[in-house]
Amino acid sequence: MKKSYQRLRGTLDFYPPESDLIQEIVGKARNLFNTFGYQEVILPILEREEIFTKSVGKTSDIVGEKQMFRVEGKDIVLRPEGTAGMVRSFIENALYTKKDFYKFFYIGPMFRGERPQKGRLRQFHHIGCEAFGSNSPYLDVEVIKLALSILQECGIKGIKLKVNSLGCQQDKANLTNFLKKELISYRSKLCPLCQRRLTTNPLRVLDCKEESCRKVVSHLDISDRFLCKECLCHFNEVLSLLKELEIDFLYQPTLVRGLDYYTNTVFELVHKQLGSQDACGAGGRYNDLVKNLGGPSIPAIGFALGLERMLLLLKKPDLTSKVLVFVAYTSLNVYPQAYKLLNTLRKNKVSSDISYKEKSLKSQLRSAEKAGANFVIIVGDEEIKRGHLIVRDMKKSCQRTVECSRILDFFLS
Ligand SMILES: [Zn+2]
Ligand SMILES: [Zn+2]
Structure with missing residues (x-):
């Protein structure tokens, strides 16, 4: 293995x-x-x-x-x-x-x-x-x-x-001295770490999370009288x-x-x-x-x-991609045109993606759905000859034909 x-x-x-x-x-x-x-x-x-x-x-x-x-x-x-x-x-x-x-x-x-x-x-x-x-x-x-x-x-x-x-510093020193004196009689009731703190840093006993230490601390009168x-x-x-x-x-x-x-x-x-x-x-x-x-x-x-x-503390959001447009193609013959279109969209800051695997149109549409795309532009063998593209609205499940020259306006307007 x-x-x-x-x-x-x-x-x-x-x-x-x-x-x-x-x-x-x-x-x-x-x-x-x-x-x-x-x-x-x-x-x-x-x-x-x-x-x-x-x-x-x-x-x-x-x-x-x-x-x-x-x-x-x-x-x-x-x-x-x-x-x-x-x-x-x-x-x-x-x-x-x-x-x-x-x-x-x-x-x-x-x-x-x-x-x-x-x-x-x-x-x-x-x-x-x-x-x-x-x-x-x-x-x-x-x-x-x-x-x-x-x-x-x-x-x-x-x-x-x-x-x-x-x-x-002076107030902190006064409080520390007070704690040293007060806590010594409770020494055995403190957690092992706080027993050490008693000589090194008695202040820390005050916010120890151990139940036994918290009980000891609750008996102390500290408030703001050391300020x-x-x-x-x-x-x-x-x-x-x-x-x-x-x-x-x-x-x-x-x-x-x-x-x-x-x-x-x-x-x-x-x-x-x-x-x-x-x-x-x-x-x-x-x-x-x-x-x-x-x-x-x-x-x-x-x-x-x-x-x-x-x-x-925050609810986990759903997995949603930020890709707005997915560019699909009906055959590998039109892949160069599809790839060119993708780069034009990106140059105009339209978030877009394409499949880099040889896939059927059907599975490209599935990929688009997984990517959370709102639109798919289908570059079709027949349509491209007439200077057209198909724009499919994934949310409304409908599609329309758009002229190649107007495709940017469609997304930028
Ligand atoms: Zn002071
Ligand atoms: Zn403790």
């Missing part, structure tokens, strides 16, 4: 209609980004590992739990997320010396090196954006509104918005702006997100249909990241939507 190859675990092949659907989602996202004043960047998939250990954090799942896809023998990884690379590029190109405010978006693949499990792919795609240079709560709300608009425009209903504020005056004021403004725009949200003080670089506003877009990994997008502020990666102190905020998660 011949050897056959299978795709790698945790990767997906996309065919129509799913690949068409992806293009539609990407198109709608691009339009909305433009409407909101964001410009597209295309950045490398390969980056130095260090930019992620320094930004996402050594104790994050991505770095600490060795989820990055490393290039063997090098300090290079396939990017696990888009923000760190964006910040690296922003600093490297010294964009801040040219303008004091930037809004970018990106669409592309991201990678994980861990063993793939349900809902967690090895290669997946993010639609994301980043805004640099402002700490305005109005910008926080713009970014949230933009993420929601993309999901809505794609026809995804039932999304819930969860928001929280982690505060500045300093300035951060509390910022957060309250974000919340009241959301109300003003009539955006429903759930304030969840335990929402911390898995990445160390977040400060202040964090948010998650969840859908109950997605199960335990219920987020189809998330984002937040990272006001210290530009500085931490070697740039000046510039506040920033962004989000990323998971394309595959979005696909799970």
